[in-house]
Amino acid sequence: MHQLQGSEAASLFFGLIIVAVYAAVFVVLMAVTALIYWKVWAKTGQPGALGLLQLLPIVNLVMLLILAFGEWPIERELRELRGRLAALTPGPAAPPAAGDTTLVPPEGGAG
Secondary structure: OOOOOHHHHHHHHHHHHHHHHHHHHHHHHHHHHHHHHHHHHHHOOOOHHHHHHHHOOOHHHHHHHHHHHOOOHHHHHHHHHHHHHHHHOOOOOOOOOOOOOOOOOOOOOOO
16 A cells, blocks of 8 residues: 655645635535525515426526416515505596506596
């Protein structure tokens, strides 16, 4: 069996230290990233654990599409509350939602 000489042992030790530091930094960055994704998904009203799927390649793209184009629970709740309010309140309809581009006729008519 080959014994390591002084410089070989020092090089091996230094290499192991670098790998250990790299691994520790990687683990910390992944943990911070997971926490950020967890908070983003939780703020949308979805389970925060869905944010962990953002760490997986390809799946992260699908999850981003769901986040961008899917209906958020807060939007569903707002729609339901507006429907209840419209059913309870006689008179003019509720003002349009933010971003709604449909034209609302002026009140009082034309003349």
